[in-house]
Amino acid sequence: xxxxxxxxxxxxxxxxxxxxxxxxxxxxxxxxxxxxxxxxxxxxxxxxxxxxxxxxxxxxxxxxxxxxxxxxxxxxxxxxxxxxxxxxxxxxxxxxxxxxxxxxxxxxxxxxxxxxxxxxxxxxxxxxxxxxxxxxxxxxxxxxxxxxxxxxxxxxxxxxxxxxxxxxxxxxxxxxxxxxxxxxxxxxxxxxxxxxxxxxxxxxxxxxxxxxxxxxxxxxxxxxxxxxxxxxxxxxxxxxxxxxxxxxxxxxxx
Ligand SMILES: Cc1cc2nc3c(=O)[nH]c(=O)nc-3n(C[C@H](O)[C@H](O)[C@H](O)COP(=O)(O)OP(=O)(O)OC[C@H]3O[C@@H](n4cnc5c(N)ncnc54)[C@H](O)[C@@H]3O)c2cc1C
Numbered sequence: 129x130x131x132x133x134x135x136x137x138x139x140x141x142x143x144x145x146x147x148x149x150x151x152x153x154x155x156x157x158x159x160x161x162x163x164x165x166x167x168x169x170x171x172x173x174x175x176x177x178x179x180x181x182x183x184x185x186x187x188x189x190x191x192x193x194x195x196x197x198x199x200x201x202x203x204x205x206x207x208x209x210x211x212x213x214x215x216x217x218x219x220x221x222x223x224x225x226x227x228x229x230x231x232x233x234x235x236x237x238x239x240x241x242x243x244x245x246x247x248x249x250x251x252x253x254x255x256x257x258x259x260x261x262x263x264x265x266x267x268x269x270x271x272x273x274x275x276x277x278x279x280x281x282x283x284x285x286x287x288x289x290x291x292x293x294x295x296x297x298x299x300x301x302x303x304x305x306x307x308x309x310x311x312x313x314x315x316x317x318x319x320x321x322x323x324x325x326x327x328x329x330x331x332x333x334x335x336x337x338x339x340x341x342x343x344x345x346x347x348x349x350x351x352x353x354x355x356x357x358x359x360x361x362x363x364x365x366x367x368x369x370x371x372x373x374x375x376x377x378x379x380x381x382x
Contacts, residue, residue: 169197169210169320178211178319196352196362198321200345203308205326211317213327217381219310222331223247224272225263226280226305233258233297243286247333250290257300263333266307276303308332310381312374315348316366323348328373330381340377347372 169178170191180193199207235258239250248262262283264272272279280303284291308329315327324341351365359365 169199169207178207178317194319195356196319196321198323198348199326200323200341201326203325203329205322207320208313208322208326211320213314213317213322215311215313217310217312217378221266221307221309223263223333224266224269224305224307225261225333226276226303227259227261228299228303229253229257229259229301230294230297231257231300233260233293241287241290243283246283246286248283248290258297260294269307276305306332312377312381315344315370315373316351316362321348321352321366321369328377330377334380336380343376344369344373 170180170182178197180191181197182189182191184190197207199205199211201207233250235250235252237252241248245265245268246262248260250258250260253259262280264279264283281291281294284294308331310330311328313322313327315322323344325337327344328340330336330340347369348366351360351369354360354365355362
């Protein structure tokens, strides 16, 4: 039985990241959506310069001008779709995973199990629930999507002791599943910048997305500070942001 088990407070938190941390961060920091504004960049379409956003809030049209519009709007970034940045180091999705939350599945560690063409992890999360995520190669996506629940539970047969634990557990949420492509995008241009998943994305199996998004936000704001305070031209400062992001992200990405 080859089982990798990581036991740490950091690992324990992993479980909550996809949902709880997002909710907490939103509550703490807010997003433009929370503020009730959903918009797309506007500007001079001739040279691709962005000069603000136009959107709506409370049924009214909202128009805001800005020196730089920051697209921190995730994988389906409207800012990125509008400015169409150069994309590089692209990778198609490599795997698809499904997860749900279970009660009566005690776990006090971050458990990871790797088998040929299968992998799964279990981790304690909030409200006494354990998150269990299981995945298989993207090549099996079409075939297996016909019976997600059946194929999900079949994965655990690869480790009878775990299958027995799952048999005693109760599923408390519907299955969620996804696969994501990998990409790097040029994260700046005239009047716009991209941070987080909007500018760079990798398979979520790495569990690095939130940390990387914070890193990008820090690098990007430092570059903008250098620009707005006159210490460095926009292009130069943002190029440092892009290079630093790429240097730090690439080893994990590859
Ligand atoms: C299944 C799954 C599991 C994951 N698990 C982990 C994990 O355990 N650990 C980890 O670190 N990462 C994980 N990730 C990755 C992580 O979720 C992302 O990398 C991270 O959330 C990126 O943050 P972000 O702020 O760039 O984008 P997002 O978190 O996607 O936030 C974008 C925000 O922009 C808002 N928005 C979008 N469009 C507009 C608009 N037009 N106007 C206004 N607002 C808009 C959205 O509502 C959203 O609030 C997981 C991803 C997936 C898919």
